[in-house]
Every structure is written in C-alpha cells, then in structure tokens.
Amino acid sequence: MRKILLEHAKEGDMIARNIYSSNGNILLSAGMKLTNKYIERLQELGICDIYIDDEMSKDIIIEDVIGEETRIRARKYMAETMEMIKLSRTVDAYEAMKVVDSIMDDILSNPDVMVNLTDIRSVNDYTFAHSVNVCVLSLVLGTSLGYNQLRLRELGMGALLHDIGKNMIPNDIINKQGPLTPEEYELVKKHTTYGFEILKENNNISSLAAYVALAHHERYDGTGYPLGKKGEEIHEFARIVSIADVFDAITSNRPYKKRDNPNNAVEYLISMGGHQFDAKLVPKFLERVAIYPVGTTVKLSDSSVGLVVSVNRYMPTRPVVKLLYDCNGDRVDMGKVVDLMKEPTLFIIEDME
Numbered sequence: 001m002r003k004i005l006l007e008h009a010k011e012g013d014m015i016a017r018n019i020y021s022s023n024g025n026i027l028l029s030a031g032m033k034l035t036n037k038y039i040e041r042l043q044e045l046g047i048c049d050i051y052i053d054d055e056m057s058k059d060i061i062i063e064d065v066i067g068e069e070t071r072i073r074a075r076k077y078m079a080e081t082m083e084m085i086k087l088s089r090t091v092d093a094y095e096a097m098k099v100v101d102s103i104m105d106d107i108l109s110n111p112d113v114m115v116n117l118t119d120i121r122s123v124n125d126y127t128f129a130h131s132v133n134v135c136v137l138s139l140v141l142g143t144s145l146g147y148n149q150l151r152l153r154e155l156g157m158g159a160l161l162h163d164i165g166k167n168m169i170p171n172d173i174i175n176k177q178g179p180l181t182p183e184e185y186e187l188v189k190k191h192t193t194y195g196f197e198i199l200k201e202n203n204n205i206s207s208l209a210a211y212v213a214l215a216h217h218e219r220y221d222g223t224g225y226p227l228g229k230k231g232e233e234i235h236e237f238a239r240i241v242s243i244a245d246v247f248d249a250i251t252s253n254r255p256y257k258k259r260d261n262p263n264n265a266v267e268y269l270i271s272m273g274g275h276q277f278d279a280k281l282v283p284k285f286l287e288r289v290a291i292y293p294v295g296t297t298v299k300l301s302d303s304s305v306g307l308v309v310s311v312n313r314y315m316p317t318r319p320v321v322k323l324l325y326d327c328n329g330d331r332v333d334m335g336k337v338v339d340l341m342k343e344p345t346l347f348i349i350e351d352m353e
Contacts, residue, residue: 002057002295002307005049011036016051018068024076048253051295056324056334060309062295065113066106066136074099074135078128078160085167085198093157093204100135100156104149107139114290114311115140126254127166127174130245133252135160137244137285138237144284157205158212159241165195165213189225192217208237216241219276239278243269243285246276261351262291263317291316292348299350300338303327312341317348 001016012033019028019042027045028038034052042050051062064071077092077099084090115137138159142152166174169191173184180188195213199205215229215238222230224242250265266286273279292298296308298321306321318340323332340346 001051001053001060001062002297003049003051003062003293004297006039006042006047009034009039009050009052011039013052013054016053019047019050020072020075021045023079024072057295057307060295060307060322062293063110063113065110065115065140066103070102070106071132074103074132074160075128078131081161081164082127082167085164089198089201091161091164091199091202091205093202096157096160096205097153100139100153100160103132103135104139104152104156107136107143111143112313114293114313114316115288126252127163130248130252131160131163133248134162134241134244137248137289138240140288141240141244141281141285144288145281154206154208155212155237155240158209158237159244161195161199161205161209162213162216162241162245163191163195164198165191165193168194168198189217192226208235211235212237212241214238216245218242220278221275223276236278236281239281243277243281247285247289262289262293263348263351266291266316286316287313289316292319292351294319297324297352298348299352301345301347301349303329304332305352306338309337312339315341319348321348 015028015030015032015034018026018030021027027042028034032038077095081091081096084092135156139152139156142155147155169188173180173187176184192214196210199210199213200207212235214226215234218224218227218229218234218238219242220231220234220239222228247265247269250260250268251262253259266289269277269282269286273282290311292308292311294308294311297305298308299305300321304323304327305325306323308319309322310320312318312320320337320339320341322334323336323338326332338346340348
C-alpha cells in the first residue's frame, strides 16, 4: 500500500483504503478499481490523495495510531457539532467525551506506533479532520508526558473542540484564497474568544477545555493572541495544542493553501522552540511523529527514488527505504532496501507524494 496524489492516479489503480465523506458514508471502498469517472468525482470533492495497492507496494503495511472506525466517528461528530453550533451554540459534551475516550484507548493500546496521520480528506472537510488530528497529536504528546487518563481526557476535549469558534466567522473569510485584510485578520482572531464563550455556556465542558479554545494561539514568547500571555503563564494544555495545531496545519491541504513537506514543518517547530513553542515540548512531540510516514515516496540525495517501509523512531529523518528507481531513473530490483541510518552520506531531499 502507498499514498499517492490523486493527480497521479490512473484508471485501473486499486484503492487500498476506504474513502469517506465527512458524515461517515463510504464514497469508494478498498478493493475497487479506479475509473476516470471516479477520479474526476474525487477531484470535484476536493480530495487530494488516496491509498493504492500495486506491485511496488504490495508488501507495505501502513499502521495509523488510531483505528479507521475511531477516526470516522470523530470526524462525523465534528461535522455534526459545527452544524449544531450554528443552530443553538450547544455542544454534545457526552458524545465528545466518548470520541476522546475512543481516540485515547487506541493510542494507549498502540504505545510504540509512530503517528502516521493516514486520513484521506477533502479540502472542504479541513476543519473537521484538522480538529481530529490535533486531538490525536495532543493526546500522543500527553501520553509521552505521562499524563493519567483523567488529564488525557481533559486535554483531548480541549484539543478536539479547540477550533469551534471558527463557526462564528464567515466562510468567505475563513477560506479566503488571498491575503486577509487587517480587519479580516482581527475578525479571524476572534475565533478563540468565540470558542471559549461557546464552551463556557455548556455546563458539561470543563473550564480548562474552554481555556484551550481561548489560548491555543498564545505563543511562548508572548507574541500570540488573544491575551498575549507568555511562557508558563500559558497552561501546558494550550502549549501542547498549539504545537499540534501548527504541525497539522502546515502538513495539510487547506482551501487557500497547499500543504508543505512534513520535514519543513519539523524544522519550523524546532526553529521556533523557545519562541512560539515550549522548547521542552517540541522534542517530545517529534519523538512520536513520523516525518516520512510508511508508504511515502521519497527522492534521495543521489537522485534515486524509493518507498519508506519503516521509520527509525529516534532518527525520524532517516527511515528505511525500498528503492524503486536508481539515480538514472531505471527500475531497481524490488527487494533492494536502504537503511538511511547506515548510509550517512545519503539523505532524503524530497517527499514526492
């Protein structure tokens, strides 16, 4: 199995993972073969990448840190919650707790699995999928910090619901293609206070979860918003969610911006440690995140191309790669693998997904 850009898909490719809509309905099932009509429809829906099975990736198994059923349930909950807020500013806290518990259970049952965010999403589903990913990433970091289940649940609630205030901002501003005007930017910044107010109105949501919605754009050096808090003045939950929020935003396709290479996101987090982010938390976060996930096509510094088949947890930029094409662009014997930990002069220069 491997992940490819939809623009590289062709008729006859076999789908390796179910493709879902935001409400949990299956659009295309694993095992189906793509047709040009299917490809066009997926493009219309704003889906940018898919998983396929083919000869070069038949022995590659891609594990996610949470199960498919858990992810679909969580995304469906977020889609329904956004609609509910428009109508009544209410949040089903009990269902949110069940969603967070499911995510938490999956993570705790897979303590050694690197985070490989495998969800296939439409660009238009960005907010729902982003909220789920931020929850997953935050809980993974929380487990690395030794949080007990009560603290994990509270952190997860805040992370899952951190962006619900965006529902109060007009869509044409949230999804604007070009730069925001100063007035528009000031309005977007209000999503933090809107989210806080909505969650505070719901008695079954803790004040700490509401605080995360308020403070996830605060920055360690005091340059964030809405209160300009800095350092330890910002609760650790909000410091965790700010890292998860930025990492997923950088590595995701959004309506107004294409995703960046995960390695660039990692470099950004490291460079901003002690400035935007808590420098003690960034390394803990990166210990569990697969920068080049299994199934990713990469180009090496000698111009050869291969598929990542396993990740070195303590040196995530140096995975094990199965070579597909040599430096001249010729196909390579399918069994040849390179462990970049053992090849110090060889390194990845491009994620070709």
